[in-house]
Amino acid sequence: MKQEICQSCGMPLKKDPQHGGSEKDGGKSKLYCSLCYNLGEFRQDMSLEEMMALVENVLVEKRIPRFIAKFLAKQTPKLERWREDR
Numbered sequence: 217m218k219q220e221i222c223q224s225c226g227m228p229l230k231k232d233p234q235h236g237g238s239e240k241d242g243g244k245s246k247l248y249c250s251l252c253y254n255l256g257e258f259r260q261d262m263s264l265e266e267m268m269a270l271v272e273n274v275l276v277e278k279r280i281p282r283f284i285a286k287f288l289a290k291q292t293p294k295l296e297r298w299r300e301d302r
């Protein structure tokens with residue numbers, strides 16, 4: 217079973233105060249958190265590299281050791297949003 221984490225930033229959707237972003241019609245998104253996704257659009261227009269740096273910094277701010285934060289940030293490219301082949 218797929219873990220319920222945001223497919224943009226990797227945050228567990230359970231930890232999202234709003235339990236997921238919103239679609240255009242106001243429904244809940246099961247893929248993305250409210251910090252990444254609002255009314256059917258991504259809130260931030262950022263590159264994968266920027267997202268990985270952001271994820272690492274947010275985790276370090278939460279007192280997660282840097283090497284673990286780096287490891288978790290490296291999982292970002294596996295998420296749905298970043299997996300397209302170009």
Ligand SMILES: [Zn+2]
Nearest residue numbers: 222225249252
């Ligand atoms: Zn997110």
